[in-house]
Amino acid sequence: MTRIKTQYNRRSFIKVSAAAGGGMLIGFSWLNACKPNTPEPGAGVAVPKEWFEINGYIKIGDTGMVTIYSPNPEIGQNVRTSMPMIVAEELDVPWENVVVEQAPLNTGWYQNQFAGGSLSIRLSWNALRMAGATGKRMLMEAAAKEWGIPVSHLSASNGIIKENIGERTVGYGDMASKAVGIEVPKEVELKGVKDFKLIGSSIKNVDGKKIVTGKPLFGLDFHRDGMQLAMIQHPPAFGMTIKDFNEAEIKSMPGVKDAFIIDTSIEEPGGFDEKGFKQLIAIVGDSTWQLMQAKKALKANWETTGELESSDIHVKRLEKALATGEVQESRMDGNPEAAFKKAAKIVERTYSAPFIAHNTLEPMNFFANVTADSAELIGPTQTPEALEGSVAKLLKLPLENVTVNMTRIGGGFGRRLYVHFGVEAAAISKKIGGPVKLIYTREDDMTQGTYRPTYRSIYKAGLDENNNLIAFTVKGAGLPEGPVFPNRFPAGAVENYSAEKIKADTNVTTGAWRAPRSNFTAGAEQAFLDEVAEAAGKDPIDFRLELFDRAIKDPVGEKHEYEAERYAGVLKLVKEKANWGVAKPNVHRGVAAYFCHSTYVAEVFDLSIKNGKPIVEKVWCAVDCGIVVNRDAAKNMIEGGVIDGIGHAMYSQLTFDNGTTHQMNFDKYQLIRHSQAPKEIEVFFVENEIDPTGLGEPGLPPAIGALANALYKATGQRHYHQPFVTEKQLVG
Amino acid sequence: MFFNLFLIKKLLHPYYSSNNFVNSTLSLPYTKIMANFKLKINGKTQQIDVDPNTPMLWVLRDHLKLVGTKYGCGISQCGACTIHLGDNAVRSCQLPISAVGEQNITTIEGLSENGDHPVQKAWLEEDVYQCGYCQAGQIMNATAFLKKNPNPTDEEIEGAMNGNICRCGTYTRIKKAIKTAANSQIV
Numbered sequence: 001m002t003r004i005k006t007q008y009n010r011r012s013f014i015k016v017s018a019a020a021g022g023g024m025l026i027g028f029s030w031l032n033a034c035k036p037n038t039p040e041p042g043a044g045v046a047v048p049k050e051w052f053e054i055n056g057y058i059k060i061g062d063t064g065m066v067t068i069y070s071p072n073p074e075i076g077q078n079v080r081t082s083m084p085m086i087v088a089e090e091l092d093v094p095w096e097n098v099v100v101e102q103a104p105l106n107t108g109w110y111q112n113q114f115a116g117g118s119l120s121i122r123l124s125w126n127a128l129r130m131a132g133a134t135g136k137r138m139l140m141e142a143a144a145k146e147w148g149i150p151v152s153h154l155s156a157s158n159g160i161i162k163e164n165i166g167e168r169t170v171g172y173g174d175m176a177s178k179a180v181g182i183e184v185p186k187e188v189e190l191k192g193v194k195d196f197k198l199i200g201s202s203i204k205n206v207d208g209k210k211i212v213t214g215k216p217l218f219g220l221d222f223h224r225d226g227m228q229l230a231m232i233q234h235p236p237a238f239g240m241t242i243k244d245f246n247e248a249e250i251k252s253m254p255g256v257k258d259a260f261i262i263d264t265s266i267e268e269p270g271g272f273d274e275k276g277f278k279q280l281i282a283i284v285g286d287s288t289w290q291l292m293q294a295k296k297a298l299k300a301n302w303e304t305t306g307e308l309e310s311s312d313i314h315v316k317r318l319e320k321a322l323a324t325g326e327v328q329e330s331r332m333d334g335n336p337e338a339a340f341k342k343a344a345k346i347v348e349r350t351y352s353a354p355f356i357a358h359n360t361l362e363p364m365n366f367f368a369n370v371t372a373d374s375a376e377l378i379g380p381t382q383t384p385e386a387l388e389g390s391v392a393k394l395l396k397l398p399l400e401n402v403t404v405n406m407t408r409i410g411g412g413f414g415r416r417l418y419v420h421f422g423v424e425a426a427a428i429s430k431k432i433g434g435p436v437k438l439i440y441t442r443e444d445d446m447t448q449g450t451y452r453p454t455y456r457s458i459y460k461a462g463l464d465e466n467n468n469l470i471a472f473t474v475k476g477a478g479l480p481e482g483p484v485f486p487n488r489f490p491a492g493a494v495e496n497y498s499a500e501k502i503k504a505d506t507n508v509t510t511g512a513w514r515a516p517r518s519n520f521t522a523g524a525e526q527a528f529l530d531e532v533a534e535a536a537g538k539d540p541i542d543f544r545l546e547l548f549d550r551a552i553k554d555p556v557g558e559k560h561e562y563e564a565e566r567y568a569g570v571l572k573l574v575k576e577k578a579n580w581g582v583a584k585p586n587v588h589r590g591v592a593a594y595f596c597h598s599t600y601v602a603e604v605f606d607l608s609i610k611n612g613k614p615i616v617e618k619v620w621c622a623v624d625c626g627i628v629v630n631r632d633a634a635k636n637m638i639e640g641g642v643i644d645g646i647g648h649a650m651y652s653q654l655t656f657d658n659g660t661t662h663q664m665n666f667d668k669y670q671l672i673r674h675s676q677a678p679k680e681i682e683v684f685f686v687e688n689e690i691d692p693t694g695l696g697e698p699g700l701p702p703a704i705g706a707l708a709n710a711l712y713k714a715t716g717q718r719h720y721h722q723p724f725v726t727e728k729q730l731v732g
Numbered sequence: 733m734f735f736n737l738f739l740i741k742k743l744l745h746p747y748y749s750s751n752n753f754v755n756s757t758l759s760l761p762y763t764k765i766m767a768n769f770k771l772k773i774n775g776k777t778q779q780i781d782v783d784p785n786t787p788m789l790w791v792l793r794d795h796l797k798l799v800g801t802k803y804g805c806g807i808s809q810c811g812a813c814t815i816h817l818g819d820n821a822v823r824s825c826q827l828p829i830s831a832v833g834e835q836n837i838t839t840i841e842g843l844s845e846n847g848d849h850p851v852q853k854a855w856l857e858e859d860v861y862q863c864g865y866c867q868a869g870q871i872m873n874a875t876a877f878l879k880k881n882p883n884p885t886d887e888e889i890e891g892a893m894n895g896n897i898c899r900c901g902t903y904t905r906i907k908k909a910i911k912t913a914a915n916s917q918i919v
């Protein structure tokens with residue numbers, strides 16, 4: 001049984017008041033310390049002040065109905081369902097009595113909201129449990145007072161308080177108004193994991209009905225009377241800026257109200273201010289279609305102010321960086337060079353991956369209403385605080401005069417950590433002096449940057465005459481950031497080890513993309529280990545387990561960013577579930593395991609070849625994400641990660657010529673489609689009592705390695721360079 | 733049926749009276765052809781004055797505020813904008829209003845009275861969605877498809893749904909939901 005404090009330095013995390021219309025309102029800090037997963041080092045550290053900010057509410061009505069006001073915007077990770085489940089678990093109410101509501105816009109209740117990617121659940125776990133447990137405790141104390149008996153003589157479950165010895169029972173609803181007068185306990189008891197009823201079950205998405213009936217949920221759907229629409233045009237290439245454009249002609253076009261150039265440069269930009277172009281043409285009007293026509297009629301003069309890069313240049317730069325580049329981070333155990341000299345076999349391979357775009361299906365958009373002394377913003381962002389800050393800087397307004405409200409988000413994958421589209425909307429609104437909704441076309445969205453960097457890594461392994469791995473080195477470069485995690489596996493499992501993370505320059509802007517760096521490194525490393533295992537004549541799972549065994553019993557070096565037991569655990573689970581080692585006719589298998597965002601995932605791919613084309617028949621996933629909160633939704637996230645991993649490894653890329661991407665829309669930029677998805681995905685969880693960890697990212701990285709390894713078994717060809725379809729040797 | 737109403741409409745337009753756009757060139761008398769259309773959408777007749785080339789996607793979203801139909805690519809590649817024209821699933825980003833004529837249009841908002849079409853129910857049953865943005869288009873495509881092919885094979889489902897991108901990767905659930913709906917035998 002765990003006890004948890006409801007205060008810190010005598011300041012309470014919880015505020016209780018009477019609810020309008022009867023009952024009890026518990027306010028608490030929903031996401032204390034729950035910051036988005038900051039991709040840039042040094043950006044956004046949790047500030048204790050915010051732990052006390054009330055941004056989540058539980059209303060227990062006189063009828064016993066519980067309304068949980070979730071400040072979370074939904075980005076597709078189902079947090080709007082799973083987080084209230086945690087509150088309801090500790091409060092101990094039946095889910096049928098729970099209603100989840102979004103913060104009503106503009107109430108001032110929700111000044112600070114966060115969509116924290118894979119960190120959401122992990123960081124708010126305790127806050128949510130504490131709030132629920134406090135509510136339960138206060139209701140029980142109210143009942144104890146009413147009946148004149150000690151609270152220890154009571155128990156509460158399923159929204160009902162009852163006497164342990166005796167007949168009396170009372171519903172939460174009857175106690176709700178009375179509990180308002182009870183002092184907030186300084187400490188509350190949390191349930192034991194074994195006693196969970198809701199957590200670990202499968203609860204359907206609370207917004208399902210709205211989604212299937214097409215309700216306006218997304219930023220792009222937001223409308224306010226009197227609002228204008230706006231579109232932007234950015235320079236056609238990285239390395240170019242805008243000089244001027246045919247303003248008079250554009251302004252005279254049907255439906256166009258105004259056209260001008262905006263400058264969104266701000267002083268001291270932060271990590272989330274990353275963007276391709278600061279000066280843009282903005283066109284304002286009343287209908288999207290007319291604005292699209294006006295965009296087509298634009299004749300602009302662009303100025304070349306930087307290098308116009310091509311994919312050839314990018315490859316050369318990465319190769320040069322690997323040879324002589326600046327090392328950002330490194331690790332060295334033992335003496336790999338000497339070990340390679342002694343090795344009986346050496347395997348050395350180079351892997352690469354291109355720039356890719358996030359391509360959230362809902363393009364970037366934002367509503368802004370800027371007046372002389374305030375700015376109101378509404379739209380799909382994961383980082384409202386960063387947006388507030390940037391808008392305040394741009395408009396030279398005090399921070400408290402800028403408010404940001406969030407809508408449902410039509411896909412994130414890291415893209416909506418960056419705030420430029422909100423800032424642009426604010427700049428346009430200021431210029432026209434009225435409310436406006438900025439809409440990106442798909443082309444604007446795909447060509448303006450914040451891409452996943454392009455990467456290139458060289459892996460080298462040495463085996464001794466007994467086929468033991470005695471040396472392992474990795475050197476990885478990226479434009480601009482290298483993909484290597486020096487302290488992750490196999491660090492700790494190999495006597496002689498080195499890892500170097502190398503950076504190189506580009507003027508193409510990049511950002512965090514689902515499972516940053518892991519999205520490349522997992523595929524490269526896991527495909528490489530498959531080759532090394534083969535060279536050693538060992539089964540790929542046994543080979544990895546041997547390494548984990550070493551890391552468990554006698555770890556090499558100091559720091560290891562993984563727990564070898566849990567890593568081995570998911571491999572063992574997937575091995576058992578997939579019946580690994582039992583051959584099936586016309587089924588070719590590959591395996592991979594990876595750890596990121598505090599979660600361990602191992603995957604086995606079953607592949608067949610039909611009409612010369614590889615078909616992923618089945619994917620088996622074993623996941624250790626600690627306690628599983630919402631089981632089926634958790635499976636959905638892993639399935640999505642697997643499909644996303646296959647899609648990007650197989651098909652997706654951005655290639656450059658003269659600073660411009662060849663791909664501008666889904667005709668040339670290939671995303672995975674129905675027929676290319678696995679026929680079946682089965683997800684298994686390791687059952688334990690560890691606090692829950694991320695699910696949004698970790699399913700993706702191992703899929704790339706397992707796919708590459710299964711393809712090898714099916715075709716005899718190894719795949720080193722993403723996207724795999726462009727590699728000639730691929731069948732079909 | 734073509735009227736030169738644009739200027740008059742402009743002058744009556746609420747935004748016009750505001751002084752938000754003093755520097756703009758709104759008073760220029762351009763003569764873009766507008767036309768008046770009478771459409772049957774979700775069982776209701778709607779009158780719209782608009783450039784005849786305007787795709788139905790934007791007629792629905794901007795003019796009628798039916799925003800369940802989504803914009804994803806604008807070039808017929810993603811399926812987010814799928815609606816029914818008569819019994820056929822079409823990409824509304826490629827369908828000019830002038831091509832609609834007498835045919836009934838159904839959007840996600842009009843697929844059923846209470847969100848209880850068997851396909852919608854199957855989607856709820858399988859808890860398909862992640863971000864949810866693609867799902868209106870997926871559902872509209874799936875309903876039109878199942879009407880023509882009530883007992884599809886897996887390959888037929890994949891073939892019919894291949895034009896609908898789900899960036900979140902819910903494909904396996906979509907397929908399952910389509911099979912669930914097909915098995916409910918009341919599509």
Ligand code: FES
Pocket residue numbers: 802803804805806807808809810811812813814823824825826
């Ligand atoms: S928006 Fe019509 S198919 Fe993509």
Ligand code: FES
Pocket residue numbers: 076361410411861862863864865866867897898899900901902
């Ligand atoms: S659910 Fe997000 S695009 Fe399909």
